[in-house]
Amino acid sequence: MEQITELTRNQLQQISTATIATCLFKKGLKNQFIQNVIPLTEVKKNMVGQAYTLRYIPAREDLNPISVFKNPKHLQRVAVEECPKGSVLVIDSRKNSRAASAGSILVTRLMKRGVSGIVTDGGFRDSKEISELDFNAFHQKPSAPTNLTLHQAIDINVPIGCGDVAVFPGDIIVGDSDGVLVIPAHLLDEVVSECLEMTLYEDFVIEKVNKGDSIIGLYPLTNDSNKEAFNEWKKKQ
Numbered sequence: 001m002e003q004i005t006e007l008t009r010n011q012l013q014q015i016s017t018a019t020i021a022t023c024l025f026k027k028g029l030k031n032q033f034i035q036n037v038i039p040l041t042e043v044k045k046n047m048v049g050q051a052y053t054l055r056y057i058p059a060r061e062d063l064n065p066i067s068v069f070k071n072p073k074h075l076q077r078v079a080v081e082e083c084p085k086g087s088v089l090v091i092d093s094r095k096n097s098r099a100a101s102a103g104s105i106l107v108t109r110l111m112k113r114g115v116s117g118i119v120t121d122g123g124f125r126d127s128k129e130i131s132e133l134d135f136n137a138f139h140q141k142p143s144a145p146t147n148l149t150l151h152q153a154i155d156i157n158v159p160i161g162c163g164d165v166a167v168f169p170g171d172i173i174v175g176d177s178d179g180v181l182v183i184p185a186h187l188l189d190e191v192v193s194e195c196l197e198m199t200l201y202e203d204f205v206i207e208k209v210n211k212g213d214s215i216i217g218l219y220p221l222t223n224d225s226n227k228e229a230f231n232e233w234k235k236k237q
Contacts, residue, residue, distance in 0.1 A: 013046040
């Protein structure tokens with residue numbers, strides 16, 4: 001899996017998920033925002049990283065007793081130990097938060113290993129402790145029961161569904177205060193380029209609106225005079 005560059009990572013940390021979603025919509029992609037997933041704490045800098053995935057299925061009691069954790073190859077533990085530095089661990093918890101996808105110990109281990117963040121469409125246990133870490137964590141809502149009561153880890157680094165969105169290994173994950181968005185890996189460069197220009201234009205629009213200008217013809221840009229004004233504004237930045 002080819003790693004994203006530090007330049008691209010830094011650029012994505014300056015772009016909102018809202019802007020990326022609009023850019024992807026223009027390309028025909030309407031369902032890239034993971035539903036019902038929120039950050040545990042304030043997002044000071046966008047979470048950015050390539051997806052490394054973990055998939056759960058419904059637990060079957062005869063195959064999922066607590067003793068399975070004695071196995072060093074238990075896939076939840078393997079995912080935590082193998083998720084690459086700079087990546088985001090994305091968990092398919094079947095949109096079910098009745099049992100925890102992970103807890104503070106596993107999340108702390110990810111943080112110490114240099115992972116960029118963790119996302120689940122289920123819940124975390126120890127949510128208070130996780131929220132106090134210097135680490136990006138997104139989930140549906142807190143959940144105390146161990147994952148074994150409901151979830152059975154079945155596969156790692158395969159295509160999954162998370163919050164009704166298809167996530168493929170290597171896709172680019174961006175998380176901010178609004179939530180988490182998935183950028184297909186092959187679209188990364190053009191999405192970043194277009195979004196940087198969109199972000200710059202939005203800065204111009206905010207400046208104009210704060211001065212009392214109408215949004216008609218300005219947002220979206222449909223007036224040639226506003227386009228000329230934007231081009232002149234850019235030269236001064």
